[in-house]
Amino acid sequence: MSVTHLGMPTVPGKGNIVEPSPFPQVAELELGKIQMRTNLARATSTIRGKRLARVAEVPNWEELRDHGSAVKTAVMDRLPELLEQFEHNVTARGGHVHWARDADEANAIVARLVEEHAPVLDTGRREVIKVKSMATQEIGLNEHLEEIGIDAYETDLAELIVQLGHDRPSHILVPAIHRNRREIREIFLREMPDVDPDLTDDPTALAEASRKHLRRKFLSTPVAVSGANFGIAETGTLSVVESEGNGRMCVTLPETLITVMGIEKILPRFADLGTFMQLLPRSSTGERMNPYTSFWTGVTPGDGPQNVHVVLLDNGRTRALADEHGRQALHCIRCSACMNVCPVYERTGGHAYGSVYPGPIGAILSPLLTGTDAGANDTLPYASSLCGACYDACPVKIDIPQMLVRLRNEDTETKARKTGRLPRTxxxxxxxxxxxxxxxxxxxxxxxxxxxxxxxxxxxxxxxxxxxxxxxxxxxxxxxxxxxxxxxxxxxxxxxxx
Amino acid sequence: MSPQTARAEVLARIRSALRRDDAPAGSASAEPSGPAGTSAAASAAAAQVGPAPADPGPHPDGDALIELLTDRLLDYDASVSLLTAAEVPARIAELLTGARTIVAPHDLDPAHLAGLTAEVLPDSADAPLDLATLDSVDAVVTASTAAVADTGTIVLSGPQCGRRAITLVPDHHICLVRTADIVNRVPAAVEIIEERGLVEHPQTWVSGPSATSDIELERVAGVHGPRTLDVILVTG
Incomplete structure (x- = not known):
């Protein structure tokens, strides 16, 4: 790693960001799944077309990308001050800020808050509702909570499909992208106790089934856990960008709201949303705007949760930050445009990357968070043909191909240092x-x-x-x-x- | 380890990563000073970045702006009507044919609801309805803060839009948008929110009825939020 100064040693992140076996081996297994490949090819080609059409409507798209990139660069430059400003404003408005060095610490903080605020039910267990969040997947929150007697219910339709199917997410935006409507119907019929046995595979009917399944949970569960798309330093405002209304349910109805946010998610000013709320929806679902976005600032008496917490998560982000080139991977706004355009992702699917962050961004972010010596994360930078489509699609212009090459070089040099010479192959x-x-x-x-x-x-x-x-x-x-x-x-x- | 230790350590790791090891130990929790200090950090970052890109045009106004918003809302499967203030009560009554109970923010102009046969339950932060009641009403009627024509987005914030729960739990939302509050692109709506002092107030940006793209990336309407969104654009 290019940490050449004599500062503190960097601390790698842990959790679900490690490829367990070399990418080529996993990819070969995944490539054999014909149904998955068919589903994925169809879905990614649909989304590519939609994204291109919606991006083409915006005359100053390139200027917006440049601005988004510049804002994120400024955020990294001033991250300590911005985080302190954010913390100050959240606290001033009645919220509570917690800091977590790694996955274990974040899990422990959330668990303690849930135990404080969620009652033990007749089943002897506690329950929380969740809105889809990459940060909580990264730290393995659901698994941790389950072990200590807390059931976390995913409420996003795709996350629900993954959870009910005892499956793993394969995409950061559409985690069940590897499933088609017929498979989803089968999962619902098998796993939803109260489902209509005549359920069809019409997406509208499947959405309706999810509505019925989760309604009572939304109206009765006192604690919710969310992630955050943006945290605004100058105001302490948090936001969740979503489609279905499950996010609104989670951030509005419960008495206690716990938000886990990576430290890199900060934006300096509320006005920055003018740029980012143009970049994100068009890049992710290929829509002009997503159906619902919620913003909340601390506690508002009489409106929404009265007990508001935010957990600021490092878990390897400072390690990535210490790499002055790799730092830009922290600009990612989790839109998923890079995976949708990637010829490798389209064929192998997200599971091949091991980490919860698949595709081109995952191939640089996972090794930057953990180091290339974690598991088989040294194989991820090679999961690319370096075609550059990801860079063109990225709304904040992360130079993913350049980083892939740098990480390959780092990997080779690390191994050469170990053996004392560059390998002669x-x-x-x-x-x-x-x-x-x-x-x-x-x-x-x-x-x-x-x-x-x-x-x-x-x-x-x-x-x-x-x-x-x-x-x-x-x-x-x-x-x-x-x-x-x-x-x-x-x-x-x-x-x-x- | 204590929470304070985690805070200090994460901040120290960041400073070290940024090669700012010259910062005195423990300064993470000290009151900062100077232009790069905590309270001015966001402004300093903004100054470093420079102004956001200006609206590149075209700049539709008047009828063209209304048409653009209408087109976008219809694309999301919302219904849209364009009326004068005097015509609004009849339209709301028509949309609520057969409804028995509806909810409206306490601060909504009661003139909009004149002539309704349905019972109107007022809601406010001081006297909030419980969730069971919200779950049983037929619809909710609210005003709005601003609307973005380019993206078909309606911003809900402030007393006339009500608490967030009332536009979420009922299955049918009738939303009034003053044509004077329609702007072209997203940054202009952000400016309105700032000008009206609503930034720190809870906000919901709504673009069409509840929908999902989670099944084969097709947008289908109707998951957890209101499945019917009727927008009334009010002129004058």
């Missing part, structure tokens, strides 16, 4: 040889003379298996049959006489 040897051949026209001409023979030996079905390191290529693809002649010999024959 077959690929290095092959490239050295190729360089020798290609750097001289005569050598190249000699090499090309082998083409007609290779053409004859291969046959039209191509090459299915190459030896050595080159076998990695043919492991998952077929190399086309080599041509009968090179371009140079064709040119010589056709035009050489002139």
């Amino acid at each position: 077959q690929l290095d040897a092959a490239l050295t040889a190729a360089s020798w051949v290609m750097s001289d026209g005569r050598r190249m001409a000699v090499a090309e003379k082998s083409l007609p023979l290779a053409h004859l030996l291969t046959g039209p079905e191509g090459i299915r298996s190459l030896p050595g390191v080159a076998g990695k290529w043919t492991h998952s693809r077929t190399l086309p049959q080599p041509p009968e002649q090179s371009f140079r010999s064709w040119w010589k024959k056709e035009r050489g006489t002139r």
Whole structure:
């Protein structure tokens, strides 16, 4: 890592941000799931079209991206002061601010607050309702609460599908994107005790089933847990951007509201929303605006929760911040545009990345939060063809391809330091040889003379298996049959006489 | 470890990450001073960034602005009518045909609800209705703070819009928007919220009825919030 100064050592984050097995291995398993790939290809192509259409409507989109990026850069530069200002304003308006160094500390704070404010039910357990939040998924809050006797009910439709299906989220915005309507109907019929047995797979009917299933919980549960899309330093205002109204239910009806927010989610001023509320909805769901956005500032007597808490979470964010290039990964507003345009994500799906942050942003954010030595997070920066589509789609212009290359370099150097030398691979040897051949026209001409023979030996079905390191290529693809002649010999024959 | 330790440590980690190790130890909790100090941090950040991009145009006004908002709201499956203040009560009565009980903010202009056969339950922060009552009413009628034509967004904040729960629990929301409160793009609505001193007041931005895109990324109406949104644009 590029921590060259003599400051404090950085502290890695933990939780659900670690790829357990090397990406290529998991990806290969995931690629075999034909239904998942079909669902995903359909969904991502739909959302790509919608996003492009909605972005094209905004004449100053590029200016907005530049402004959003500049605001986030300024936030990182002044993060300590902005967090203190935010804390001061939340507290001044009757809210409570907690700080958590890592996942365990955040989980413990939330658990203590729930135990203080949620009653033990007849079942002997406590209940909280939740609005979808990446931060709480990252720290594994639901699992932690379950262990200590607290059931956390996800209320976002897609999160509900994932929870009822005993599944894992595969996308940060649409966690059940890998499921189609037929599969969702089956999950509901199996897992919702009071569901109509004649439920169809019409999305409207499925949405209605979720409404009925959660209604009583919303009206009776006294504690809710949320994340936050933005926290405004100058006012102490928090916000949740959503579609269904489950977020409004959670941040409005319970008596106690606990919000877990990464320290990087700060915006300096309320006016900054003028930019970010244009960038976020169009980039995420491809809508001009999401149906509902809630803003609350501390406690408002007579309106909404009277016991308001916010947990400010580090969990590796300061580690990413210490990398002056990697820092920009903290600009992410969790829109998911990068995964929707990524050719790798579209094929492997989100589960292949292990971390709750999949896709291009996940491939840089997870290793930046944990270090490349956590689990197989060193394989994530290679989960990309470096095509650059993610950079073009990012509403705050995070240069993901550049970071992927930097992390690959860091990974190679870390391993070289361990072994005392840069590894000499077959690929290095092959490239050295190729360089020798290609750097001289005569050598190249000699090499090309082998083409007609290779053409004859291969046959039209191509090459299915190459030896050595080159076998990695043919492991998952077929190399086309080599041509009968090179371009140079064709040119010589056709035009050489002139 | 104590909570204060976590706070001090996270702030120290951030300062270290930003190569600001020269900051004196413990300064995280000390009262800051100077232009980069805590109370001025947001303004200093804003000064560093410079002004937000100006509205690039086109700048529709009058009927064009109303048309744009109407188009966006219809796209979200809301209903829209454009009326004078005098025509509003009849339209509300028509939309509430068959309704027995409705809720309205205590501060809503009672003239809008003249001629209603349904019982009107007033709600305010001082005398809030309970959730069971809100769950049993047929509809809610409120005013609004501002509307963004470009995105079809209605901002609810302040006494005439009521407590957040009343526009959430009932299944049918009738919302009045003064045509004078329609702006072109999002930043102009943010300015209105600031000018009217509503920033720290709870706000809900509503763009159409409750919907989800969670199933195959198709927007379908009707999950937890009001499934019917009727917007009345009031001229004059």
